[in-house]
Amino acid sequence: MIESEAIVVGGGPAGSTCAWKLNLNGICTIVLDKKRFPRLKVCAGWITPKVVRDLRLNIEEYPYSFLTFDRLNFHIFGKRFSVRTRQHSIRRYEFDQWLLKRANVPVKEHAVKDIRKEAGYYIIDDTFRCKYLVGAGGANCPVYRTFFRKAAPRNKKRLITAIEEEFRYDYQDANCYLWFFDRKLLGYSWYLPKGNGYLNVGIGGRFFAIKNRGETIRGHWNYFIKKLDALSLVKNHSFSPRGYNYYLRQTAKTDQKDNSFIIGDAAGLATLDMGEGIGPAVESGILCANAITSGRLYSLKSVTRYSYSFFNIIFPWWK
Numbered sequence: 001m002i003e004s005e006a007i008v009v010g011g012g013p014a015g016s017t018c019a020w021k022l023n024l025n026g027i028c029t030i031v032l033d034k035k036r037f038p039r040l041k042v043c044a045g046w047i048t049p050k051v052v053r054d055l056r057l058n059i060e061e062y063p064y065s066f067l068t069f070d071r072l073n074f075h076i077f078g079k080r081f082s083v084r085t086r087q088h089s090i091r092r093y094e095f096d097q098w099l100l101k102r103a104n105v106p107v108k109e110h111a112v113k114d115i116r117k118e119a120g121y122y123i124i125d126d127t128f129r130c131k132y133l134v135g136a137g138g139a140n141c142p143v144y145r146t147f148f149r150k151a152a153p154r155n156k157k158r159l160i161t162a163i164e165e166e167f168r169y170d171y172q173d174a175n176c177y178l179w180f181f182d183r184k185l186l187g188y189s190w191y192l193p194k195g196n197g198y199l200n201v202g203i204g205g206r207f208f209a210i211k212n213r214g215e216t217i218r219g220h221w222n223y224f225i226k227k228l229d230a231l232s233l234v235k236n237h238s239f240s241p242r243g244y245n246y247y248l249r250q251t252a253k254t255d256q257k258d259n260s261f262i263i264g265d266a267a268g269l270a271t272l273d274m275g276e277g278i279g280p281a282v283e284s285g286i287l288c289a290n291a292i293t294s295g296r297l298y299s300l301k302s303v304t305r306y307s308y309s310f311f312n313i314i315f316p317w318w319k
Contacts, residue, residue, distance in 0.1 A: 013264065013277075016102075018288050069085070073178065170197065179227075
C-alpha cells in the first residue's frame with residue numbers, strides 16, 4: 001500500500017496547483033493521473049493576468065511558448081467591437097507539464113476505479129491510502145462520482161459541448177477573435193494564435209439548447225470553419241477536431257465532504273461568460289490546499305464567476 005498524507009486525483013492545472021501549494025505547505029502529496037505527461041489536452045489554452053499572479057509565474061522565465069494580447073476582438077450578434085485588455089495564450093501540452101513538474105511531488109500514472117473510506121482514510125484501488133483526497137479529474141472525476149454526485153448534482157442546463165483543434169499554421173493574422181451567438185448559437189467560437197506557429201480554433205455551446213433545436217455542435221463547427229475560410233483566417237487546412245464536455249459555474253452544491261474535496265472542472269467552475277476553466281481551476285486548487293493546511297472550511301464562493309463583468313450586465317439571461 002502506497003501512503004501519502006494527501007492524494008490529488010488529476011494532474012491538470014487544478015490538481016497540479018493544489019499539489020504545488022500542499023507541498024509548499026509541508027503536506028506530503030501524491031498526484032494520480034490516468035495519462036502520462038506531457039499529454040495532449042483539448043483546451044483553448046487561455047490564461048489571464050490573475051492566473052499569472054496566482055501561480056507566481058515569471059513570464060520571462062517560463063520556458064515554453066507564451067503569447068500576450070493587448071486587445072480582444074468581439075463579435076456579438078454580428079456587431080464587432082474591440083476591448084483593450086491583457087490576456088495570454090499557452091499550449092496546454094507544455095503548460096500542464098510545466099505546472100506538474102513544478103509541483104515537485106511524486107506523480108503516478110494510474111486510472112482510479114474504486115475509492116472507499118475506511119477508518120478515517122481513503123483507499124484507492126487497494127493500492128493507495130491517504131488522509132486527504134482531492135478530486136481534480138475533470139467533469140468525469142472519480143472522486144466526484146464516488147462522494148459528491150448525489151449531494152451535489154450538476155445543473156445539466158450548464159453542460160457545455162465543444163469542438164476544437166490546435167495545429168501548426170502559418171497564420172497571417174496574429175489577433176484574437178471571438179464570436180458570440182453566431183448563427184443563434186447559445187455559445188461562442190474563437191480564433192486564438194499560439195506561440196511557435198500554433199493556432200487554436202474552436203466552438204462551444206450549451207448542449208441541451210443545441211439538442212432541443214434539433215441541431216448538433218458539429219453542424220455549427222462546419223459553419224464556423226467555412227467562416228474562417230471566407231475571412232481568410234484559415235485556408236487550405238484539413239481539420240481533424242476533437243470534442244469534449246464540461247460544466248459552467250454551478251450554484252448551490254457541496255465541495256467538501258469530510259476530508260475529500262473537488263476542484264476545477266470536477267466542481268464545475270468554468271466562467272459563465274467565456275467558459276474559461278484554467279483561472280477558476282487554479283483558484284480552487286489554491287483554496288483547497290490552504291483549507292487542508294489550515295483545517296478551515298473549504299469554500300469556492302470567492303472563485304471568479306465572470307471573465308468580463310460586462311456580460312453579467314448585458315446578458316443576465318446567460319446565467
